[in-house]
Amino acid sequence: MPISSNLTSLLVTVVVSLGAGMACAAEEAVVIPPPTIDETAGSATETAIFAGGCFWGVQGVFQHVRGVESAVSGYAGGEAKTAQYETVSTGSTGHAEAVEVRFDPKKVSYGRLLQIFFSVAHNPTQLNFQGPDRGTQYRSALYVTAPEQREVAERYIDQLDKAHVFPQPIVTKVSEAAGFYPAEAYHQDFLTRNPTYPYIVYNDLPKIENLKSLFPTDYRSQPVLVGKTKG
Numbered sequence: 001m002p003i004s005s006n007l008t009s010l011l012v013t014v015v016v017s018l019g020a021g022m023a024c025a026a027e028e029a030v031v032i033p034p035p036t037i038d039e040t041a042g043s044a045t046e047t048a049i050f051a052g053g054c055f056w057g058v059q060g061v062f063q064h065v066r067g068v069e070s071a072v073s074g075y076a077g078g079e080a081k082t083a084q085y086e087t088v089s090t091g092s093t094g095h096a097e098a099v100e101v102r103f104d105p106k107k108v109s110y111g112r113l114l115q116i117f118f119s120v121a122h123n124p125t126q127l128n129f130q131g132p133d134r135g136t137q138y139r140s141a142l143y144v145t146a147p148e149q150r151e152v153a154e155r156y157i158d159q160l161d162k163a164h165v166f167p168q169p170i171v172t173k174v175s176e177a178a179g180f181y182p183a184e185a186y187h188q189d190f191l192t193r194n195p196t197y198p199y200i201v202y203n204d205l206p207k208i209e210n211l212k213s214l215f216p217t218d219y220r221s222q223p224v225l226v227g228k229t230k231g
Contacts, residue, residue, distance in 0.1 A: 052122030053130025060191030067108030
């Protein structure tokens, strides 16, 4: 999902050539059960980090979830000195494109966010890629900020694998959050600011529709944004 004029021209050409048939490029949502074990709701805002391919779509999904107070695109898993888009895109930094989500556990639980993440935001069975994007920077990963998050995440993955809700095993790795580095400003709120960008149209907007359809009580029409949108 690099932003370049060449990529945009290529995608537009493909869109013109294939028309509506391109809609099938988007990952389909999977209906999955909620976790049997969830966090105990506290009174303080919590933070969780989700990596599931290109951060544009993952951020966009969580920005539309009730109870989410902020969702910031960035990098996790590597060092601060390599947390720049062009460097991360080489796939050699250890970073994954990720989204730091701050949420009110009284309004939405960590388990519910996991359910949305696995069902709508990405495909957790794809190893080191998501849809058209290839490389370890697009891996599926959870960076937990508390022991209870780890327990809920690991048990949920085990629950889903045993229930065979996906055709392949889940490859999502659970790790301690060792640092999160916000991405460049032009990546923030990208889905909302660029609703006609071809990549967004065919890979990410369907995720928002799936969220609205599968999680109607959690969906909010107005996303919580990092910055004010223009236009």
